[in-house]
Amino acid sequence: MASLLREIVIDCEDPERVGRFWASVLEWPLVESESGFYWLSSTGDYTAAPPLLVFVPVPESKAGKNRLHIDLNPSGCDQAEELERLLSLGARQVDVGQVDVAWVVLADPEGNEFCLLGRRVDA
C-alpha cells in the first residue's frame, strides 16, 4: 500500500506548444486528449512506464521561478551537442543565480526552467 509516481503535470497557457517542445526534447510522441490537454509517454501509450508528462491549460501566466523542475541527461551525445539541439528546438538559457555549475539552466517556450546535466547516458 503506497503511491506510485504516475505523471508530472505542467500548467500551460498553450498546452500544444509546450507539449510539442517536450515531445521533441524527449523524442516521445505527443498525444492530444479529447479534453483539451496533451500528454507524452515514452511509447505514446497510456500504460507506458511512468512518469507521463501532461500539459494542461490554465488561464494564468507563469509567475516567478518554478518550485519544481526537470533535470535531463544528454543521451547518446555529449552535453554541448544536446545543448545545441535544445536551443534549436526553442529552449533558451536563463540565469536563476547559478554560478559555476556543471549543468546548463534552460527554459522551455513558456519559461519553465529545466537543467541539462553534464553526465551523458548511453541509453
Added chain:
Amino acid sequence: MASLLREIVIDCEDPERVGRFWASVLEWPLVESESGFYWLSSTGDYTAAPPLLVFVPVPESKAGKNRLHIDLNPSGCDQAEELERLLSLGARQVDVGQVDVAWVVLADPEGNEFCLLGRRVDA
C-alpha cells in the same frame, strides 16, 4: 541523440522534511547527499530507473500555486485508503479551484500541490 528525463527537482526550505514526506509517500529510501541535499530513487541507488526526486535547499518560500505538480496512483489499495495514509503522513487537502473531479488535490508539508488519482494500480 535526445534527452533523458532524469530527475524532478523540488526547491525546499527544509529538504530533509520534504524528502522524508515523499520517501514515505512513495516508500522509496531517502538518501542524504554530502552537499546538503536529499534524493530518492525507487531502490535508493543513483542508477535506478528514472526519475529520481531531488530536494534542494533554497532561501525563498513557496509563492503561489506551483506550475508543475506530481500526480500519484494508489498502489495496492483504493483511493480512500491511500488518502487516509497520505493525510496521516502530513499531507493536507487544498482548494486550487477544482470542482467535481475524480482526483484529490493535496499539498506536501511545504505546500507543494499534488494529486491522488482515482485509478488504482496493482504494482
